[in-house]
Amino acid sequence: MNAVTASGPAPAAPAAPERRVRPGEIWRIIRLHTVNPGVFFIVPWVIMAGAWAISVVLVLIIGAAGAPVEKVTVGMQYSWAVLSPQWYLVVVGVQAIAFTFQFALGFGATRRDYWLGTWLMFLFVSIVNAIAIATLVMIERATDHWWVGAAMFDALWYVGADWITAAYTTFALQLFVLTVGAAATTVYMRWRMPxxxxxxASAAALVLGAIALLTFTESWGAFAEWFAAVGLNGGFTILVVLALAFGVFGYSVIRRATPR
Known part of the structure; x- marks a missing residue:
């Protein structure tokens, strides 16, 4: 009798630990989101192009009426036209989860892979749009606001900002709105309307509570000073941090969400 027979069957080799992150599956999720590229890349820029065309036509009309072009340009730098696609991007964040979550789980993706792939898609979209918008800000300035004085991109905080600042602030804002839309959708998918x-109600209570705190403690001046000290890039860095926080929150919710 040999040693193996005497001691019984050899113990089975321990199973290899499951990989927590599967790059191949994450890539499949990214490809899933690009099946309909118009949602991420075409519709927002159609909205942007429409806002640009309206801005140019308005300047031409006002100029034809005899108004000084310089004053029109300065006035348009307070326009929110450059932010016109942001409201749609919240909807994109909602659709990205609502339309693909059940399908992704159906072909074997884990919730972790799905959320990482989705968030990386948001990251990519934010980077591409940031590069494009920052470049358009520079082109608008170089052409003296499209040769007619129409300040659409060179507006709000973009006025006087260099390319890097314009790109970074755009990236932060776009990543924030996409992640907020996606995180809110995970709440609906897990708990529905309640x-x-x-x-x-919680968001409203938080905002009203902050307003009440600043008002009753007479801290609005200190808050304004703090915000000024943080600066433009610092303020948008807060948005990046909030986007990360909403990303973590969304993942914690979607881990237990059941597609219906």
Missing amino acids: GMLVLG
Whole structure:
């Protein structure tokens, strides 16, 4: 009798630990989101192009009426036209989860892979749009606002900003709105309408509580000074941090969400 027979069957080799992050599956999720590229890349720029065309036509009309072009340009730098696609990007964040989550789980993706792939897609979209918008800001300045004085991109905080600042602030804002839309959708997918009502009430209570705190403690001046000290890039860095926080929150919710 040999040693193996005497001691019984050899113990089975321990199973290899499951990989927590699967790059191949994450890439599949990214490709899933690009099946309909118009949602991320075409519709926002159609909105942007429409806002640009309206801005140019308005300047031409006002100029034809005899108004000084210089004053029109300065006035348009307070326009929010450059932010016109941001409201749609919140919807994009909602659609990215609502339309693909169930399908992704159906072909074997884990919730971790799905959320990482989705968030990386948001990251990519934010980077591409940031590069494009920052470049358009520079082109608008170089052409003296499209040769007619129409200040659409060179507006709000972009006025006087260099290319890097314009790109970074755009990236931060776009990543924030996409992640907020996606995180809110995870709440709906897990708790449905009661969850959304609680989320909305909690957000309103938080905002009103902050306003009340600043008002009753007479801290609005200190808050303004703090915000000025943080600066433009610092303020948008806060948005990046909030985007990361909402990303973590969304993942914690979607881990237990059941597609229906």
